Amino acid sequence: xxxxxxxxxxxxxxxxxxxxxxxxxxxxxxxxxxxxxxxxxxxxxxxxxxxxxxxxxxxxxxxxxxxxxxxxxxxxxxxxxxxxxxxxxxxxxxxxxxxxxxxxxxxxxxxxxxxxxxxxxxxxxxxxxxxxxxxxxxxxxxxxxxxxxxxxxxxxxxxxxxxxxxxxxxxxxxxx
Numbered sequence: 419x420x421x422x423x424x425x426x427x428x429x430x431x432x433x434x435x436x437x438x439x440x441x442x443x444x445x446x447x448x449x450x451x452x453x454x455x456x457x458x459x460x461x462x463x464x465x466x467x468x469x470x471x472x473x474x475x476x477x478x479x480x481x482x483x484x485x486x487x488x489x490x491x492x493x494x495x496x497x498x499x500x501x502x503x504x505x506x507x508x509x510x511x512x513x514x515x516x517x518x519x520x521x522x523x524x525x526x527x528x529x530x531x532x533x534x535x536x537x538x539x540x541x542x543x544x545x546x547x548x549x550x551x552x553x554x555x556x557x558x559x560x561x562x563x564x565x566x567x568x569x570x571x572x573x574x575x576x577x578x579x580x581x582x583x584x585x586x587x588x589x590x591x592x593x594x
Contacts, residue, residue, distance in 0.1 A: 446458050475565060518577050520546060
């Protein structure tokens with residue numbers, strides 16, 4: 419019995435998602451150009467920007483596959499850490515004497531493109547739990563489809579260790 423290879427599956431899933439996204443953009447543009455109002459110059463510019471964005475993501479994925487080498491495809495090099503997206507710059511928070519849990523308080527929205535939304539399920543944090551006295555954390559992206567852009571979103575810091583402490587929400591802008 420053979421098992422599927424997670425690195426190979428991850429790369430092929432991302433490639434399929436990029437191909438699907440490109441097809442969706444073309445179908446949407448075709449539908450808009452067939453309607454009475456037409457696609458218009460703004461629609462054409464938006465289409466070209468979307469396709470360029472997807473093209474850059476495709477090249478980044480291809481470069482990642484080439485750099486990781488054949489060992490990544492066969493699961494022999496243990497490069498999961500090297501293949502993962504880089505975390506954001508450190509985000510500073512007020513020092514507290516109790517541990518705090520970090521979570522996304524909603525989706526993150528791409529700066530300049532409000533229709534591109536990263537769901538909260540695609541956001542992670544390092545560390546996921548801030549120990550007492552810790553003043554920094556980083557935002558991590560768990561979905562390659564949103565790689566290579568700046569996003570704004572809300573982060574919630576909460577604790578259950580100390581009663582009557584209200585969660586703190588803060589807006590952050592990060593490059594992922």
